[in-house]
Amino acid sequence: MVYVHLADGFEEIEVFAVVDVLRRGGVDVSTISMTGHETVTSVHNISIKADLLYESADYENCEMIVLPGGIPGTENLRRHSGLIEQLKIFSSKGKYIAAICAAPTIIEELNILNGRKATSYPGMEVQLLDSLYASDFVVIDRNLITSKGPGTALEFGLAILKVLKGVAIEKEARKKILM
Numbered sequence: 001m002v003y004v005h006l007a008d009g010f011e012e013i014e015v016f017a018v019v020d021v022l023r024r025g026g027v028d029v030s031t032i033s034m035t036g037h038e039t040v041t042s043v044h045n046i047s048i049k050a051d052l053l054y055e056s057a058d059y060e061n062c063e064m065i066v067l068p069g070g071i072p073g074t075e076n077l078r079r080h081s082g083l084i085e086q087l088k089i090f091s092s093k094g095k096y097i098a099a100i101c102a103a104p105t106i107i108e109e110l111n112i113l114n115g116r117k118a119t120s121y122p123g124m125e126v127q128l129l130d131s132l133y134a135s136d137f138v139v140i141d142r143n144l145i146t147s148k149g150p151g152t153a154l155e156f157g158l159a160i161l162k163v164l165k166g167v168a169i170e171k172e173a174r175k176k177i178l179m
Helices: 012-024 073-078 081-093 104-109 150-165 167-176
Strands: 002-006 029-033 039-041 047-049 064-067 096-100 138-141 144-147
Touching: 002 012, 012 029, 012 150, 012 167, 029 039, 064 081, 064 150, 073 104, 081 096, 081 104, 096 104, 096 150, 138 150, 144 150, 150 167
Parallel strands: 002 029, 002 064, 064 096, 096 144
Antiparallel strands: 039 047, 138 144
């Protein structure tokens, strides 16, 4: 199970592209509302109904937390104490954490990126002081996957799919979406 976290102000491409790619690849993925309400509104005022509320999510059976970016979405995720606690638990257990755009700054603040390779939206790298910053579109360092932003969202989703389901499934998904 993969949980993609939604806070008001999320970047829609970074959610929809990832969820689409993962579902095409047979990954059990759910969107999680961090607002206390089923409906979450994106940075460009697109409202969607999340699959689950945070309060109903079962993190014991979750293998990956995905954090989309967007401003103020990233700030709203950062302020959710329950999510912050889950990120600490996932890090301590070596479970997967994936973050795109501005969201890698959240895991940096938790010292999860300490000495690890990572990327982020251009300009955010100044906040990733403890990481080994890379300019690649997607960076995988053991259990951490980071990506630059909206234009790299499909590659981000495909990287997550590759990690979870293997190269063959990733290649098939890439072929089906004409990448």
